[in-house]
Amino acid sequence: MCGAAVPCMAMHNGVADSCEGCDIRHLAFCAGLDDVHTDQLEQIRVAIPLSAGDSLFMEGDAAETVYNLTEGALRVYKMLPDGRRQITGFALPGDFVGLSDDGIYAHSAEAIIDAKLCRFSRPQLDTLFRSHPEVEHRLLAITGDALVAAQEHMLLLGRMTPVEKMAAFLLRLAERAGRLGRAEDPLILPMSRGDIADFLGLTVETVSRTFTRLRSENLIALPQPDKVHIADPDGLRGLLPS
Amino acid sequence: MCGAAVPCMAMHNGVADSCEGCDIRHLAFCAGLDDVHTDQLEQIRVAIPLSAGDSLFMEGDAAETVYNLTEGALRVYKMLPDGRRQITGFALPGDFVGLSDDGIYAHSAEAIIDAKLCRFSRPQLDTLFRSHPEVEHRLLAITGDALVAAQEHMLLLGRMTPVEKMAAFLLRLAERAGRLGRAEDPLILPMSRGDIADFLGLTVETVSRTFTRLRSENLIALPQPDKVHIADPDGLRGLLPS
DNA sequence: CGATGAGTTGACAGAATTCAATTGAGGTGG
DNA sequence: CCACCTCAATTGAATTCTGTCAACTCATCG
Numbered sequence: 411m412c413g414a415a416v417p418c419m420a421m422h423n424g425v426a427d428s429c430e431g432c433d434i435r436h437l438a439f440c441a442g443l444d445d446v447h448t449d450q451l452e453q454i455r456v457a458i459p460l461s462a463g464d465s466l467f468m469e470g471d472a473a474e475t476v477y478n479l480t481e482g483a484l485r486v487y488k489m490l491p492d493g494r495r496q497i498t499g500f501a502l503p504g505d506f507v508g509l510s511d512d513g514i515y516a517h518s519a520e521a522i523i524d525a526k527l528c529r530f531s532r533p534q535l536d537t538l539f540r541s542h543p544e545v546e547h548r549l550l551a552i553t554g555d556a557l558v559a560a561q562e563h564m565l566l567l568g569r570m571t572p573v574e575k576m577a578a579f580l581l582r583l584a585e586r587a588g589r590l591g592r593a594e595d596p597l598i599l600p601m602s603r604g605d606i607a608d609f610l611g612l613t614v615e616t617v618s619r620t621f622t623r624l625r626s627e628n629l630i631a632l633p634q635p636d637k638v639h640i641a642d643p644d645g646l647r648g649l650l651p652s
Numbered sequence: 653m654c655g656a657a658v659p660c661m662a663m664h665n666g667v668a669d670s671c672e673g674c675d676i677r678h679l680a681f682c683a684g685l686d687d688v689h690t691d692q693l694e695q696i697r698v699a700i701p702l703s704a705g706d707s708l709f710m711e712g713d714a715a716e717t718v719y720n721l722t723e724g725a726l727r728v729y730k731m732l733p734d735g736r737r738q739i740t741g742f743a744l745p746g747d748f749v750g751l752s753d754d755g756i757y758a759h760s761a762e763a764i765i766d767a768k769l770c771r772f773s774r775p776q777l778d779t780l781f782r783s784h785p786e787v788e789h790r791l792l793a794i795t796g797d798a799l800v801a802a803q804e805h806m807l808l809l810g811r812m813t814p815v816e817k818m819a820a821f822l823l824r825l826a827e828r829a830g831r832l833g834r835a836e837d838p839l840i841l842p843m844s845r846g847d848i849a850d851f852l853g854l855t856v857e858t859v860s861r862t863f864t865r866l867r868s869e870n871l872i873a874l875p876q877p878d879k880v881h882i883a884d885p886d887g888l889r890g891l892l893p894s
Numbered sequence: 895c896g897a898t899g900a901g902t903t904g905a906c907a908g909a910a911t912t913c914a915a916t917t918g919a920g921g922t923g924g
Numbered sequence: 925c926c927a928c929c930t931c932a933a934t935t936g937a938a939t940t941c942t943g944t945c946a947a948c949t950c951a952t953c954g
Contacts, residue, residue, distance in 0.1 A: 511793055613942075854911095864934075
């Protein structure tokens with residue numbers, strides 16, 4: 411449903427028809443760019459709808475495009491030859507996806523739920539960089555943020571216990587939901603237990619067991635498997651490394 | 653000692669006196685920049701010597717400067733309040749250190765062994781960006797590389813076994829040594845077992861036991877604790893995830 | 895209504911951590 | 925020059941935790 415306070419344009423048939431009407435412009439790649447830049451960006455932008463499960467690109471593919479997620483959720487991951495998977499991040503609306511240096515994607519990305527994206531061709535974006543260094547500056551900032559998040563996640567993967575990982579995961583996801591202006595109370599988990607496990611470096615069983623443990627300690631409630639009510643935020647924070 | 657083929661300037665008293673004489677210019681931040689840019693870079697550059705154990709900056713410090721390592725080795729890490737540590741990377745000559753977006757360092761960095769760096773003030777670098785977008789472009793490429801490396805390391809931390817981690821660590825370090833034009837055969841480990849453990853998400857004991865296991869399988873030899881001879885590279889590669 | 899797949903739970907084994915002791919190397923001072 | 929001290933690295937033993945394997949529940953969908 412479409413709240414009254416928010417323009418509906420971007421939320422129904424496909425991606426927004428213009429950057430100006432874009433719901434998440436304040437969060438996205440385009441944030442901080444003035445209208446002149448946005449106009450130029452809009453000219454090279456292609457709207458892309460994605461269904462749950464669809465692959466956006468695969469590790470090793472030629473990286474000719476970059477994306478900005480406007481709706482839905484993606485998993486970004488790397489795989490080992492034997493099938494083990496590490497999800498390096500979940501992309502939410504406003505997130506930038508598809509960074510690559512040498513023209514080859516270093517990771518894969520697929521839609522967890524139906525999603526909508528803005529696609530930009532890399533060569534065209536590079537042209538835009540030349541005329542508007544401001545845009546490249548913005549991309550540098552985004553990449554830097556991603557790097558900081560990656561380091562944060564390395565700390566989680568390498569040095570946190572399962573409970574700490576889950577607590578951190580839930581709290582961070584809630585915080586992201588808040589920043590996106592989404593409902594935090596029934597926190598919605600678009601990803602499966604398997605996705606969470608592959609993100610936190612655990613097994614599904616451990617994820618499931620930890621959920622039940624948090625529930626039995628009355629820190630959270632799980633009205634449905636994909637809906638979390640954080641009953642005791644401070645208690646949950648108390649599980650974080652101290 | 654100073655080989656005949658290589659200018660010695662950078663190797664003795666302090667850091668090189670000029671970028672032109674810089675041994676590692678082809679690897680560093682400055683690589684790919686023409687002489688015009690390099691001259692400008694040199695004007696805002698300050699040489700910094702660092703002794704083993706010295707801290708370069710700490711997480712949370714105001715990030716007014718960025719660095720380019722020219723000699724030695726650093727550990728870049730994050731810590732948990734209770735002292736657990738995750739080393740997110742080892743910086744070697746040519747590596748760029750001190751990236752930060754919001755003006756606050758997101759991690760700490762200290763010298764593992766004596767090191768030399770080029771320091772650049774962030775505001776001055778930003779000024780340079782404005783006049784020479786090429787330099788910012790280069791920084792974006794470096795940041796992107798760091799992000800790819802971080803994702804690679806997340807895969808290691810979250811989904812590899814101790815043996816796989818150690819094999820990958822040794823092979824990657826050897827490859828880096830090769831790219832730096834350093835001796836690969838007695839591969840030198842500037843970092844301690846504790847550092848390796850905190851990098852791979854293990855304990856010192858597990859690191860030590862894995863070393864002995866690799867040695868007993870005749871894949872490596874350890875003439876000294878900090879010198880590794882990779883006796884059977886293919887055998888070592890055979891331990892990597894398949 | 896049965897089938898399918900995700901999620902949860904249980905039992906068990908194995909692996910890595912923890913705790914503890916030993917070895918070894920480097921450095922200092924007698 | 926040697927003895928001793930200190931710290932890093934290694935090794936050993938025990939435990940605990942997480943992963944593995946397997947069964948079961950539940951909801952959804954054909």
